[in-house]
Amino acid sequence: MTAPAPASAPNPSAAAETTIATDSATAAAAAAGSNGTVRRTPLILRNRAFAAVWLGQVLTQAAVRMFQVGVSWWIVAYAVRDARGLASGLFMAACTLPAVVLAPVVARTVAGVAHRSVLRTAAGLAAATAGVLAVWAQGGGPPLAGVYAAGLALATCQAFFDPCLTTSVPELVDDADIETATGFELSTQSLAGLGGALLGALTVDRAGMAWLAAGCAAAYAGAAVLVASARFRGPASAAARSDEAPARRPLRRILGELPHMRRILVCFTAANLFTAAVFVVIPLYTRSVLGGGGGTVALLEASLGTGALIGAFTGTRVPGRPTVAGAYCLGLMALALALPGLFADRLVIAGCLAVAGWCAGAVSVRFVALFQRLVPTADKPGFFAVMQAVLGASLPVASLLFGSAGDVLSPQTLCLVQGAGLLPAACALALPETRTPEPAPSAEPRTPAGAR
Numbered sequence: 001m002t003a004p005a006p007a008s009a010p011n012p013s014a015a016a017e018t019t020i021a022t023d024s025a026t027a028a029a030a031a032a033g034s035n036g037t038v039r040r041t042p043l044i045l046r047n048r049a050f051a052a053v054w055l056g057q058v059l060t061q062a063a064v065r066m067f068q069v070g071v072s073w074w075i076v077a078y079a080v081r082d083a084r085g086l087a088s089g090l091f092m093a094a095c096t097l098p099a100v101v102l103a104p105v106v107a108r109t110v111a112g113v114a115h116r117s118v119l120r121t122a123a124g125l126a127a128a129t130a131g132v133l134a135v136w137a138q139g140g141g142p143p144l145a146g147v148y149a150a151g152l153a154l155a156t157c158q159a160f161f162d163p164c165l166t167t168s169v170p171e172l173v174d175d176a177d178i179e180t181a182t183g184f185e186l187s188t189q190s191l192a193g194l195g196g197a198l199l200g201a202l203t204v205d206r207a208g209m210a211w212l213a214a215g216c217a218a219a220y221a222g223a224a225v226l227v228a229s230a231r232f233r234g235p236a237s238a239a240a241r242s243d244e245a246p247a248r249r250p251l252r253r254i255l256g257e258l259p260h261m262r263r264i265l266v267c268f269t270a271a272n273l274f275t276a277a278v279f280v281v282i283p284l285y286t287r288s289v290l291g292g293g294g295g296t297v298a299l300l301e302a303s304l305g306t307g308a309l310i311g312a313f314t315g316t317r318v319p320g321r322p323t324v325a326g327a328y329c330l331g332l333m334a335l336a337l338a339l340p341g342l343f344a345d346r347l348v349i350a351g352c353l354a355v356a357g358w359c360a361g362a363v364s365v366r367f368v369a370l371f372q373r374l375v376p377t378a379d380k381p382g383f384f385a386v387m388q389a390v391l392g393a394s395l396p397v398a399s400l401l402f403g404s405a406g407d408v409l410s411p412q413t414l415c416l417v418q419g420a421g422l423l424p425a426a427c428a429l430a431l432p433e434t435r436t437p438e439p440a441p442s443a444e445p446r447t448p449a450g451a452r
Helices: 022-034 048-079 084-101 103-112 115-138 144-167 175-206 209-229 235-241 251-256 259-275 278-290 294-317 322-341 346-374 377-392 394-405 411-430
Strands: none
Touching: 048 084, 048 115, 048 144, 048 175, 048 209, 048 278, 048 294, 084 103, 084 144, 084 278, 084 377, 084 394, 103 115, 103 144, 115 144, 115 209, 144 175, 144 209, 175 209, 175 294, 259 322, 259 346, 259 377, 259 394, 259 411, 278 294, 278 346, 278 394, 278 411, 294 346, 322 346, 322 411, 346 377, 377 394, 394 411
16 A cells, blocks of 8 residues: 555556555556547567567566565565564665655656666666676575665665656657556556565575576666666657646645545555565565465565555546545455454455455545546646655555564564554545545546546
């Protein structure tokens, strides 16, 4: 349940998965790009530059997710004997901080530096970082501080790469293909992250930390080469498209005029404190309760990610007004996250995580689509920046809180806390304090409308 990228996401790095506005912005954009599009040759087959950059994105998304899941499992299963929860929580916090803390720096860099240079440099530095770690780990187990530093460096590179890639789409494709390219690029982030999550823990179990880092280095190096080979059209054409853009208003004024959306953001932020903790809880639960290995971690991560993908593509079919549908989804997610605290069966837990992922994807699509329609076009950049910052800030906090608690409480108790913590947010979202308008289902996602 988090909103990681511009109007899409990043996902902060972790992106994938159960954060309520991250991967969902993705699906919303994908749905927008598919409406009314004439069937013809796929974009990646007729635009080599976009295909190269898209492949680079797939490699970086898979690499960063593979590294995060793999290292989290390595910490819990191999590297740390005491305070495993705190150690894994600190690592996940380090992986989510750059996207939040560096947001202003990233915005200025993307606005003032050639996009291909930013993308190529970010991927190249990430490849060098992972390569150094691979060599270091080859000679023996690297110190925990070194792995933390590598995770922080990779997350920093990704914090520049993702928003820059989204911003550079107009420099790679024609005007008529912008929506298709954006939807395609965003919809594949979840798939790449899912593939990386599947490989992370398995690679650590079967080959060790050195090969995990080497695989990430190869993926980042491949991305750097692909981006360097692509021909960007330059910022001139993109600037021409924004000549008629109205002046942006202060962010406080935007949120002041959208009280119902402000309430939704507050509810999502509270919910994220409990849903984001699943990435810390999964490895702890696998080792302490299930007694499983990397294969079990991969199964649970895959269940969560698959559910989120299905929810992202079916969320528009959930009936009811957004706040009502969102409240029901949060309630169902609370039940799904709490059940593993009562039943310690691997298949039951996989099913629960699939349901939780579906709820996150479905509710995200509904609300991101609502925001796209109701927020005035000139205010969208500021609104989505606030949304990403507010929701993304809960990720490192959740990692630290639940990581520390994992050394005192059992993973099953943490599951019950997650479920219980979601209920107040679900109730607050359902309050009939303000009627949230919902555009007609037939309305085009890209057509902004004023609040009714």
